[in-house]
Amino acid sequence: VQLVESGGGSVQSGGSLRLSCATSGLTFQYWHLGWFRQAPQEEREGIACISGLDNSTHHADSVQGRFSISSDNNKSDFYLQMNNLKPDDTAIYYCATVPFCVSITAMVYGDHNWGRGTQVTVSS
Secondary structure, eight states: OEEEEEOOEEEETTOOEEEEEEEESOOGGGOEEEEEEEOTTSOOEEEEEEETTTOOEEEOTTTTTTEEEEEOTTSSEEEEEEOSOOGGGOEEEEEEEESOOSSTTGGGSSOOOBOOOEEEEEEO
16 A cells, blocks of 8 residues: 655645645555644644545544545545645645544544655745
8 A cells, every 4th residue: 555645835824735645555445544744843643534435524623624635536546625724734744544534533543554744834
């Protein structure tokens, strides 16, 4: 299983970015996929996940209403649309397979396959 993120960059507060995660070696309907982020000197946190079973999604309270996770029709790539970005959103963003996508809390448990990450920097 391989995952490769793209789409990071630098934007001003209030701007938007769309992150992409290209996957290979997995059949989406048997996996759940998620986005995590890690700010400097902070722990990695889960922020959104999408279920391969029913396309249900979950978003962390900190990004609810601003970020949206989705997948393409072929379910080989998935995305994180980020709107109204804030300086606190500055972090390295990672996509990963997740064993559970029933809540943001659950998505951090178990084994994950990780991408290498993409940097997002939001300036005020």
